[in-house]
Every structure is written in structure tokens, then in C-alpha cells.
Amino acid sequence: MFTSKEIQERGYKYSKDPEPPKRCKYCGKDLYQKGVVMPMMDRVVAWISHERCTCKKATDYWERYDNKQQEIAERERLEEESRKKRERIEKLLGNSGIKKRFKNRTFENFEIDQGNKDAYKNSKLYAENFQRFKETGEGIYFSGGFGTGKTHLAVSIALDLINKGTPVICMTAIDLLAQIRKTYDKDRNVSEYQILQVYKEVDLLVIDDLGKEYCSDWAATMLYDIINDRYESCLPTIVTTNYDDENLVDRLARKSNYETAGAIVSRLHEMTMGITMNGEDRRKRI
Ligand SMILES: [Zn+2]
Known part of the structure; x- marks a missing residue:
């Protein structure tokens, strides 16, 4: 040259x-x-x-210019990566893994009251600062009674991030497992491995209603595999459950696999901040 x-x-x-x-x-x-x-x-x-x-000034200028170009390239690389992940989710699970009945549960239509206003505020902060939480792999553990708005807030976070282009999967624990089970059908050309990989690699995995059904050994092992993998890769997971720890372990263990069930719950606590939603506060206020 x-x-x-x-x-x-x-x-x-x-x-x-x-x-x-x-x-x-x-x-x-x-x-x-x-x-x-x-x-x-x-x-x-x-x-x-x-x-x-x-010359000194030109050298400084070009250094800034090159750094800027590098930043742009890096941002484009990340966007491309996100796009590919979203496509894979769409292809394997459809609907970004989010069911129609969840799609109207946004922050905007959440009914805020005295009992849930902190939970609402923290969920919103979480969505707004997701990049920071993604770096530390911190998720949220929503617990509390039935009908307290846990699912609504978890889904609001998911929808908010999906709108910003973040790859998110948001499913009930039952659906999440059913998607894996479906791959065992002979005529399916999607493998268990492919489904597990999207669960393990997605930027945010939301597991709604954990413990709603008693878990088989197979189901508990799958859940542990997914959750533990995300823990090790430092990727955030959000769960909602109606049960306290003791009852949740019971339901995940189904009277036999207490070790795996206990491991799931303790892993989840390690990788999340807890948001407890107490429906009683709401009723008392009324
Ligand atoms: Zn010069």
C-alpha cells in the first residue's frame, strides 16, 4: 500500500x-x-x-473515531445475535414463547394498590435496568397467594423487554415442560436438545406458576437442568409460585425426589431477588 x-x-x-x-x-x-x-x-x-x-490532535481524533466504530460494530453484533435468538425461539416455540392470554398483561394496565405498589415499582425498575441484571444474572422470585398479581408483573417485565428486542421466553412451568415432551413425538423434527438450548440460552426465562402441578422425576430433573445451567451461565430467570418453599419442594418432589426439588428451590433463591406479594394486605385495605 x-x-x-x-x-x-x-x-x-x-x-x-x-x-x-x-x-x-x-x-x-x-x-x-x-x-x-x-x-x-x-x-x-x-x-x-x-x-x-x-500529529497529536489527528491521532487523538482517529483513536476516538476507531473506538466509536468498534462500539457500533459491537452493538450491531449484539443486535444480530438477539435477532437470531428471537428467530430461533419463534421457530421452535412460536409467539416468542408467550401465549395470547398473557399479551395484555402490561405495566400500564396493572392495578396498583397499597399492598402491591412496591412489587410494581421493583418490577418496573427491573425491566428498565435489565442490562445491569443480565450482567449479574439476577432474576426475580415472585411468591405469594393466588391472584396477587405475580404473573401480571412477571409478564409485564417480559413484554416490556420483548418490545425492546430482548429475547425472552415466558411460559408456565407446565407449558415449558410440555414443549420438551412434544419433541419425543416421532413426527416432530425438533429435538429435545434444541428446546433445552433455547431455554438455557435465552436472555430472560420467565417460568410462571412453578409447582402448580406435582412434578414427575423427569420433570424435576428437566427443571433442575435448565435452572442450574442458567445459574452457571449467569443468565437471569424469573419465577412465580403460589407456594412457600416447603410446599414448593413438596410439589416438585412428589414424595420421592426431594434432593432435586430442594436443589431447584435453593438454586432459584441464589439467583434471584425475592418479591413477596401479599394478597391479604389488599383485602385488609378494602
Ligand atoms: Zn495533522
């Missing part, structure tokens, strides 16, 4: 004239366009950018 000045001095051939030199806006030095010279042929095959000035 030579500057147009060097090329002319050396008498290399070219079919198209180079652009005129530019002038460094800091020190006034002439900056020539660079050309790629084919060895042996002594001929310019392509004119590219102008040379960069090496």
Missing part, C-alpha cells in the same frame, strides 16, 4: 486517477489517498482511503 504521491514518484501505473490530497484540519499537512499496488505488475488495483495524519 502506498500513498498517491509515492505511487506517482515510483511511476506505478493506474487506470483511474487518485482523489486529490486532503489537508489535515489540525496541522495542515497534505494527506494523500492510498492505493493498493499489485506486486510484479507495478499497477494500482484499487484506491482506498486517504492516509491518516500522525
